Amino acid sequence: MFEKIALVGIGLIGSSLARVIAREKLARHVSISTRSPQTLARAQELGLGHSYSTSAAEAVKDADLVIVSVPVGSSGAVAEEIAPALKSGAIVTDVGSTKGSVIAQMSPHMPAHVHFIPGHPLAGTEKSGPDAGFADLFQNRWCIFTPLPGTDPAALAKLSEFWLRCGSNIDTMDPDHHDMVLAIVSHLPHIIAYNIVGTADDLQTVTKSEVIKYSASGFRDFTRLAASDPTMWRDVCLHNKDAILEMLARFSEDLASLQRAIRWGDGEKLFDMFTRTRAVRRSIIDAGQEIDAPDFGRQAMVHPEKQA
Amino acid sequence: MFEKIALVGIGLIGSSLARVIAREKLARHVSISTRSPQTLARAQELGLGHSYSTSAAEAVKDADLVIVSVPVGSSGAVAEEIAPALKSGAIVTDVGSTKGSVIAQMSPHMPAHVHFIPGHPLAGTEKSGPDAGFADLFQNRWCIFTPLPGTDPAALAKLSEFWLRCGSNIDTMDPDHHDMVLAIVSHLPHIIAYNIVGTADDLQTVTKSEVIKYSASGFRDFTRLAASDPTMWRDVCLHNKDAILEMLARFSEDLASLQRAIRWGDGEKLFDMFTRTRAVRRSIIDAGQEIDAPDFGRQAMVHPEKQA
Numbered sequence: 212m213f214e215k216i217a218l219v220g221i222g223l224i225g226s227s228l229a230r231v232i233a234r235e236k237l238a239r240h241v242s243i244s245t246r247s248p249q250t251l252a253r254a255q256e257l258g259l260g261h262s263y264s265t266s267a268a269e270a271v272k273d274a275d276l277v278i279v280s281v282p283v284g285s286s287g288a289v290a291e292e293i294a295p296a297l298k299s300g301a302i303v304t305d306v307g308s309t310k311g312s313v314i315a316q317m318s319p320h321m322p323a324h325v326h327f328i329p330g331h332p333l334a335g336t337e338k339s340g341p342d343a344g345f346a347d348l349f350q351n352r353w354c355i356f357t358p359l360p361g362t363d364p365a366a367l368a369k370l371s372e373f374w375l376r377c378g379s380n381i382d383t384m385d386p387d388h389h390d391m392v393l394a395i396v397s398h399l400p401h402i403i404a405y406n407i408v409g410t411a412d413d414l415q416t417v418t419k420s421e422v423i424k425y426s427a428s429g430f431r432d433f434t435r436l437a438a439s440d441p442t443m444w445r446d447v448c449l450h451n452k453d454a455i456l457e458m459l460a461r462f463s464e465d466l467a468s469l470q471r472a473i474r475w476g477d478g479e480k481l482f483d484m485f486t487r488t489r490a491v492r493r494s495i496i497d498a499g500q501e502i503d504a505p506d507f508g509r510q511a512m513v514h515p516e517k518q519a
Numbered sequence: 520m521f522e523k524i525a526l527v528g529i530g531l532i533g534s535s536l537a538r539v540i541a542r543e544k545l546a547r548h549v550s551i552s553t554r555s556p557q558t559l560a561r562a563q564e565l566g567l568g569h570s571y572s573t574s575a576a577e578a579v580k581d582a583d584l585v586i587v588s589v590p591v592g593s594s595g596a597v598a599e600e601i602a603p604a605l606k607s608g609a610i611v612t613d614v615g616s617t618k619g620s621v622i623a624q625m626s627p628h629m630p631a632h633v634h635f636i637p638g639h640p641l642a643g644t645e646k647s648g649p650d651a652g653f654a655d656l657f658q659n660r661w662c663i664f665t666p667l668p669g670t671d672p673a674a675l676a677k678l679s680e681f682w683l684r685c686g687s688n689i690d691t692m693d694p695d696h697h698d699m700v701l702a703i704v705s706h707l708p709h710i711i712a713y714n715i716v717g718t719a720d721d722l723q724t725v726t727k728s729e730v731i732k733y734s735a736s737g738f739r740d741f742t743r744l745a746a747s748d749p750t751m752w753r754d755v756c757l758h759n760k761d762a763i764l765e766m767l768a769r770f771s772e773d774l775a776s777l778q779r780a781i782r783w784g785d786g787e788k789l790f791d792m793f794t795r796t797r798a799v800r801r802s803i804i805d806a807g808q809e810i811d812a813p814d815f816g817r818q819a820m821v822h823p824e825k826q827a
Binding site: 343353397401408410412416426428438439444458461469478491495502505506507508509 | 753
């Protein structure tokens with residue numbers, strides 16, 4: 212599909228792209244770049260690409276498609292570094308979870324002779340690094356583009372085709388709306404998860420070992436998101452500040468009202484609040500974005516031989 | 520192990536007990552009771568026991584072991600109803616998620632000639648009702664007893680043996696400490712999950728369909744706990760109020776501080792907060808209370824044929 216694809220950043224997303232590109236034969240040559248020599252060496256051991264360099268500028272030479280998969284706080288620096296080396300007509304895209312800030316950081320550096328199309332595959336796990344990636348990461352997940360005015364339709368079509376062949380569904384959105392949507396479906400959940408795990412970790416009345424031992428009664432569900440890459444999430448918080456603060460404010464207001472219902476023993480209000488949320492999960496399962504197995508199907512994996 | 524076990528309440532916990540009792544041959548006769556004729560009929564269709572009655576008093580006659588598995592708000596009424604029918608020397612236990620309140624509700628009704636031993640198996644899924652149960656629910660989970668002063672050691676030993684044969688690990692705790700521990704490992708997580716799903720459900724700027732479509736980016740993890748039985752959770756909130764309000768206060772303080780770090784762009788503080796929480800999940804996996812597969816192993820179940 213492409214002669215040469217350059218992957219700038221080879222963490223969970225970059226290394227998953229490398230694997231699906233190889234499996235689906237989407238490029239003749241894949242060049243890989245990351246600033247960390249250790250990570251680059253590991254990517255090479257894993258045989259994720261055809262050429263390897265700690266210089267992003269070196270990696271993007273002659274590439275028809277450049278995919279920047281770095282923490283959003285680094286996208287400006289990467290754009291500045293690769294700009295002079297970009298081939299004319301190349302498509303440059305990213306995978307960042309914040310789009311307004313990435314556009315503000317990258318587009319000023321993008322030469323007129325390339326197609327810069329901001330993108331965001333809504334896919335990931337709590338693991339990070341080149342070993343964490345797998346070819347199926349994007350399967351049945353959404354990839355959202357936030358194209359700038361005047362984007363070449365042919366370039367957008369080609370990039371869409373690429374993500375479709377990676378297994379994704381495609382969507383297009385205004386950057387501000389994307390950042391608002393992600394603040395509620397992704398950023399707030401991660402921040403809340405980090406926070407509750409932190410709260411539990413700080414307790415004196417309840418020991419840490421008790422929190423660990425009894426975590427299956429609910430707490431452990433939060434520890435997955437709270438095990439995500441700290442650098443990535445620090446940058447997301449710093450680069451989607453307004454939308455995140457808006458969602459945090461709404462969450463806190465709602466929590467105060469729930470807390471009041473508990474303090475005043477308002478059983479009817481609690482019952483109503485706890486009832487309507489069931490339908491949301493049902494819809495997510497029906498939309499094919501979740502499996503319809505109790506406990507995320509975890510029981511089955513813990514004791515396969517013991518299933519009733 | 521017992522001649523006759525009476526199960527008062529046949530929801531997720533009661534019906535899981537019925538299944539493991541049958542599999543492990545822990546009783547010659549299992550009598551099942553629930554107030555709802557429909558639920559009782561369903562339990563009978565499923566062949567969960569040997570005798571069925573909508574009267575708890577009827578069901579507990581001649582039982583050596585009585586297990587009350589009802590929402591904690593109903594435990595007082597159940598205790599009052601079964602008290603006159605209890606066999607001398609019988610062991611009476613419960614599975615409630617709040618122990619101080621259950622003891623206060625049940626013990627006044629318990630005759631001197633029975634052994635009342637409050638218990639709490641830390642096991643469950645987001646599903647409820649007699650169809651949701653499975654024999655493996657208690658496997659490798661903890662069952663916590665909060666025995667009253669002067670509890671007969673022989674009776675406690677026999678009840679412990681029962682839960683061990685159901686697959687549980689055993690612990691003993693002071694009721695107040697139990698309620699504090701559960702407030703953080705179970706009650707707060709459920710309340711927070713219900714709250715964030717409610718917040719997302721209320722948004723106007725982001726449509727409900729967008730929340731559903733893009734939920735795999737984090738939000739869906741919260742929807743599992745938020746799909747739990749509303750009656751059970753209403754009662755938990757009403758019956759462990761003090762411990763829950765204490766944990767909610769700590770959570771909100773921590774969230775305010777995290778929110779401040781976001782507002783002021785304190786990247787170092789955010790990075791530190793997001794780093795220490797990783798270790799907690801690692802410990803839970805090492806303790807055998809979670810599986811060591813990315814995304815709760817969900818990917819594997821969504822596309823088994825496509826795994827990289």
